[in-house]
Amino acid sequence: MTTQTTKTVIPIEDVRGWCGQDVLDPSGEKLGGLAMSYSPRLDLNRRPDVATWERCLQQPTQTDVADPRRRAARRDAPTPRYALSGATGSGRKVSVRGPADVVAAGGWTIAIRMRSCLLFVITVIVFGSAVPTATPATNSERPVRLRVAVSGDLLIHSPVFNRALANGGGHRYDFASMFRHLRPYLRRADLAVCHVETPMTSRPPSGYPLFNTPRALARAIASAGWDVCSTASNHTLDQGQFGVDATIGSLDRAGVAHAGSYRSAAARRRPAILTVQGLRVALLSYTEHTNGLALPAPWSVNLARAERILADARRARRAGAQVVIVNVHAGDEYRHAPSAFQRRLVRRLLRSRTITAVIGQHAHVVQPITEIAGRLVVYGAGNLISNQSAACCPAATQDGLIAILQIEWDSRRGARVRRIRYVPTWVRHPDYAVLPVGDAARLGLADRATLRASYHRTVAVVGRSTRVQPVPSRAP
Numbered sequence: 056m057t058t059q060t061t062k063t064v065i066p067i068e069d070v071r072g073w074c075g076q077d078v079l080d081p082s083g084e085k086l087g088g089l090a091m092s093y094s095p096r097l098d099l100n101r102r103p104d105v106a107t108w109e110r111c112l113q114q115p116t117q118t119d120v121a122d123p124r125r126r127a128a129r130r131d132a133p134t135p136r137y138a139l140s141g142a143t144g145s146g147r148k149v150s151v152r153g154p155a156d157v158v159a160a161g162g163w164t165i166a167i168r169m170r171s172c173l174l175f176v177i178t179v180i181v182f183g184s185a186v187p188t189a190t191p192a193t194n195s196e197r198p199v200r201l202r203v204a205v206s207g208d209l210l211i212h213s214p215v216f217n218r219a220l221a222n223g224g225g226h227r228y229d230f231a232s233m234f235r236h237l238r239p240y241l242r243r244a245d246l247a248v249c250h251v252e253t254p255m256t257s258r259p260p261s262g263y264p265l266f267n268t269p270r271a272l273a274r275a276i277a278s279a280g281w282d283v284c285s286t287a288s289n290h291t292l293d294q295g296q297f298g299v300d301a302t303i304g305s306l307d308r309a310g311v312a313h314a315g316s317y318r319s320a321a322a323r324r325r326p327a328i329l330t331v332q333g334l335r336v337a338l339l340s341y342t343e344h345t346n347g348l349a350l351p352a353p354w355s356v357n358l359a360r361a362e363r364i365l366a367d368a369r370r371a372r373r374a375g376a377q378v379v380i381v382n383v384h385a386g387d388e389y390r391h392a393p394s395a396f397q398r399r400l401v402r403r404l405l406r407s408r409t410i411t412a413v414i415g416q417h418a419h420v421v422q423p424i425t426e427i428a429g430r431l432v433v434y435g436a437g438n439l440i441s442n443q444s445a446a447c448c449p450a451a452t453q454d455g456l457i458a459i460l461q462i463e464w465d466s467r468r469g470a471r472v473r474r475i476r477y478v479p480t481w482v483r484h485p486d487y488a489v490l491p492v493g494d495a496a497r498l499g500l501a502d503r504a505t506l507r508a509s510y511h512r513t514v515a516v517v518g519r520s521t522r523v524q525p526v527p528s529r530a531p
């Protein structure tokens with residue numbers, strides 16, 4: 056192995072030789088039991104040989120990831136340079152994105168670390184029905200802190216995808232510039248969660264009422280810095296099971312994990328768990344309704360029912376999750392106040408310590424971030440991107456937010472949300488750039504009075520307290 060790895064490459068063919076073997080770091084400490092050594096020999100841009108993954112994953116050794124204190128903090132990691140994904144023959148999905156980061160898909164967690172460009176190691180931990188649950192990744196006495204960024208609806212109306220087509224020179228869809236200004240916030244977070252409201256398929260794109268979004272959105276999601284997306288919404292079934300499958304496939308190919316809609320009953324039983332700073336974080340996703348569309352199968356999309364959510368949360372805990380985040384797509388459209396359904400459900404969920412945090416969206420406008428019996432909830436993050444504005448709807452449909460949950464975990468008390476900071480956003484027309492309001496005012500990216508009005512609208516609804524603060528704290 057040489058030290059020259061400027062071109063990132065991965066020795067897929069070499070993987071078999073490492074299956075089931077212990078991997079030691081230079082100090083002799085065991086990093087994992089099933090690992091793949093990386094060297095500068097094979098081109099990472101190539102899709103992985105899924106048969107090789109399958110063979111490798113069939114013979115795992117139960118183990119633990121490296122001590123989180125020794126793992127590079129995500130914000131210090133270089134920009135991910137590759138994304139790989141594939142489905143194994145048994146239907147298990149493998150999704151890898153890196154370096155120095157972690158992505159999970161299905162019931163597998165894959166931890167990736169990079170050591171001075173000399174060695175990449177992938178540790179695969181197996182849990183779920185086939186193998187006993189691994190021991191917790193973190194046994195330190197010191198608390199572990201996570202910053203989890205969550206945001207509102209990606210609601211791709213036809214003017215939005217038409218603009219993406221223009222951005223791509225008229226022959227491809229390019230959504231990336233719409234999220235460019237969000238990247239610093241998403242990348243600084245330890246974990247960034249998006250909400251995919253509309254199906255992404257290869258069919259001709261369409262807007263309301265039966266959405267179909269170009270699959271290129273998935274690439275833009277990945278390049279903006281989102282790690283995982285909730286997919287259960289009232290539009291999930293707009294293209295039927297075909298749309299569910301294609302959306303999942305698009306996210307898999309982009310290296311973005313997902314939860315909320317599924318290709319099979321077995322897939323629904325495998326919680327999406329991502330290892331972040333050594334903690335295992337599960338994302339669960341549910342929708343209040345599907346606009347009257349019948350579910351193609353009971354497992355196609357998760358409906359928001361308290362008993363089901365609590366059972367899924369317990370399943371995620373059994374699979375090793377130390378943090379469980381529940382996304383609920385619910386509420387009354389254009390209403391800032393949480394609906395009776397939302398309030399009842401959230402109160403019920405937060406009575407259980409199985410669930411760490413509840414986040415949501417759907418109303419097209421922001422809703423409060425509030426405390427219920429000492430526990431914080433993000434009722435609704437609003438539209439992150441859409442064509443809605445005062446031209447059709449309340450002016451507040453152009454507002455949104457990125458909430459940054461500060462989660463603390465220790466071995467005695469488990470995980471809790473300590474504080475939430477939120478970044479008010481505003482969608483600029485006609486290029487649909489999503490602008491953090493404070494940055495946009497400072498950089499002159501839009502009319503200052505308009506940005507101030509958006510900031511005041513958002514903060515008046517979302518609120519502020521000792522535990523909830525807008526960023527910036529004062530109107531720009």
Ligand SMILES: [Zn+2]
Pocket residue numbers: 208252288289290384416417418
């Ligand atoms: Zn919705």
